[in-house]
Amino acid sequence: MNIISYPERSEWPALLTRPVQDSLAIEGKVLPILDLVKTKGDEGLRELAKKFDGVELAEFAFSQEEFDAAESQLDEELKAAIRQAYQNIYTFHKAQLQPAEKIETMPGVTCWRRSVGIEKVGIYIPGGTAPLFSTVLMLGIPAQLAGCKEVVLCTPSNHPAILFAAKLVGVTSAFRIGGAQAIAAMAYGTESVPKVYKIFGPGNQYVTTAKMLISKEGIAIDMPAGPSEVAVYVDDSAVATFVAADLLSQAEHGADSQVLLVSTSEKFLTAVNEELTTQLEVLPRRELAAQSIANSKAILVNSAYEAIDILNDYAAEHLILSVKDAESVSDKIFNAGSIFLGNYTPESCGDYASGTNHTLPTNGYARAYSGVSVDSFVKKITVQHITETGIRNIGPTVEVMAHAESLDAHKRAVTVRLNSLL
Ligand SMILES: NC(=O)c1ccc[n+]([C@@H]2O[C@H](COP(=O)([O-])OP(=O)(O)OC[C@H]3O[C@@H](n4cnc5c(N)ncnc54)[C@H](O)[C@@H]3O)[C@@H](O)[C@H]2O)c1
Numbered sequence: 001m002n003i004i005s006y007p008e009r010s011e012w013p014a015l016l017t018r019p020v021q022d023s024l025a026i027e028g029k030v031l032p033i034l035d036l037v038k039t040k041g042d043e044g045l046r047e048l049a050k051k052f053d054g055v056e057l058a059e060f061a062f063s064q065e066e067f068d069a070a071e072s073q074l075d076e077e078l079k080a081a082i083r084q085a086y087q088n089i090y091t092f093h094k095a096q097l098q099p100a101e102k103i104e105t106m107p108g109v110t111c112w113r114r115s116v117g118i119e120k121v122g123i124y125i126p127g128g129t130a131p132l133f134s135t136v137l138m139l140g141i142p143a144q145l146a147g148c149k150e151v152v153l154c155t156p157s158n159h160p161a162i163l164f165a166a167k168l169v170g171v172t173s174a175f176r177i178g179g180a181q182a183i184a185a186m187a188y189g190t191e192s193v194p195k196v197y198k199i200f201g202p203g204n205q206y207v208t209t210a211k212m213l214i215s216k217e218g219i220a221i222d223m224p225a226g227p228s229e230v231a232v233y234v235d236d237s238a239v240a241t242f243v244a245a246d247l248l249s250q251a252e253h254g255a256d257s258q259v260l261l262v263s264t265s266e267k268f269l270t271a272v273n274e275e276l277t278t279q280l281e282v283l284p285r286r287e288l289a290a291q292s293i294a295n296s297k298a299i300l301v302n303s304a305y306e307a308i309d310i311l312n313d314y315a316a317e318h319l320i321l322s323v324k325d326a327e328s329v330s331d332k333i334f335n336a337g338s339i340f341l342g343n344y345t346p347e348s349c350g351d352y353a354s355g356t357n358h359t360l361p362t363n364g365y366a367r368a369y370s371g372v373s374v375d376s377f378v379k380k381i382t383v384q385h386i387t388e389t390g391i392r393n394i395g396p397t398v399e400v401m402a403h404a405e406s407l408d409a410h411k412r413a414v415t416v417r418l419n420s421l422l
């Protein structure tokens with residue numbers, strides 16, 4: 001990894017840019033895909049499956065037989081691991097459910113918010129280079145807890161673990177469709193695929209661009225969750241072997257992934273670089289990981305203050321703090337998707353099973369977006385009730401304000417009620 005020593009603050013923006021993606025060129029490829037699905041429905045999906053996934057499909061929906069067979073195709077060890085992950089993710093997300101609390105703002109005026117699951121949601125499960133069945137849990141569990149009635153799953157992979165996890169989370173229909181065309185199918189609906197109101201899930205640049213484009217057409221999306229990334233901040237309490245392993249764990253996602261290492265110790269950065277070389281050699285996905293490491297940087301900074309500033313500027317999807325007093329350092333971080341503290345909290349645990357969600361904002365979106373949670377799958381409907389006493393209390397305030405806004409019909413809606421109580 002390229003070590004950049006003591007860069008000036010003015011150099012940070014250029015240093016911290018993600019691997020360049022020509023978004024206009026990608027949009028140019030994705031727009032015709034969206035259009036084909038919109039105009040030709042299932043027939044368009046068949047053409048695209050052949051072109052981009054090399055498969056000829058008569059039916060897109062996974063059948064009941066495929067769901068049933070999935071369970072017997074997986075070994076017990078994997079099924080037990082998936083069930084354990086399900087339990088932890090369920091427990092963490094269940095605590096996010098908030099009961100509606102009735103608030104009396106003034107005597108006789110009561111307001112509250114009710115959480116209602118979005119009726120129809122679509123979840124995209126990446127499967128181009130690896131079948132990410134863990135993403136089924138990360139999206140399906142909050143959808144289940146939120147009470148979404150229809151959960152439509154699309155994935156280019158037919159890995160049995162995806163179907164096993166889909167059954168656990170209660171997905172209502174599942175289709176073997178990948179890429180931008182899957183997003184289009186769920187956004188517009190086709191003869192086979194139901195149209196949904198909100199689409200969730202990470203994916204490659206085609207998937208992410210498709211989500212951004214359909215969001216301009218009135219379909220909600222969770223957030224732009226593109227190529228995975230991790231930033232690691234280390235001091236001399238860290239362990240170079242662990243740090244290199246963490247960097248590679250995200251680098252192996254794809255050539256467009258990026259990792260960032262920040263430290264005040266040059267010696268440590270060099271030690272991690274040596275470890276990276278050794279560990280890369282034995283990785284099955286070393287080609288992808290090596291390309292991603294080549295896009296990445298190790299930054300040597302002057303002080304802990306500078307390290308924190310640079311991490312907040314970068315706004316990483318994942319941030320590992322392998323430093324002394326990691327929790328107090330984490331209090332100073334205000335831009336990150338998910339934070340991992342200390343030497344024994346590898347980011348992989350959050351990816352699979354500790355309980356937190358792994359669908360997180362990438363590419364600096366952590367400055368303004370949160371990762372997926374139960375909240376992402378619900379709408380909050382406000383409700384209010386005003387009694388006769390309440391309208392006497394609040395009515396005059398509303399009359400004065402409505403009159404001042406020159407909206408007399410608003411004022412009258414209060415006045416007629418107040419007059420009826422005279
Ligand atoms: N941010 C997060 O929360 C998060 C979580 C998990 C995974 N990820 C990311 O998801 C991505 C998964 O990518 P992937 O490619 O393995 O799987 P994917 O399922 O996202 O994409 C595969 C699909 O891309 C389409 N495609 C391939 N080449 C194409 C082309 N030239 N033109 C148009 N469409 C094409 C194909 O239809 C294929 O089915 C990785 O970048 C990973 O880092 C992010």
Ligand SMILES: N[C@H](CO)Cc1c[nH]c[nH+]1
Pocket residue numbers: 132134135227228229250317351358359360
């Ligand atoms: N690191 C990815 C999110 O950025 C999620 C994932 C799934 N499987 C392994 N990792």
Ligand SMILES: [Zn+2]
Pocket residue numbers: 228249250253351
């Ligand atoms: Zn990962």
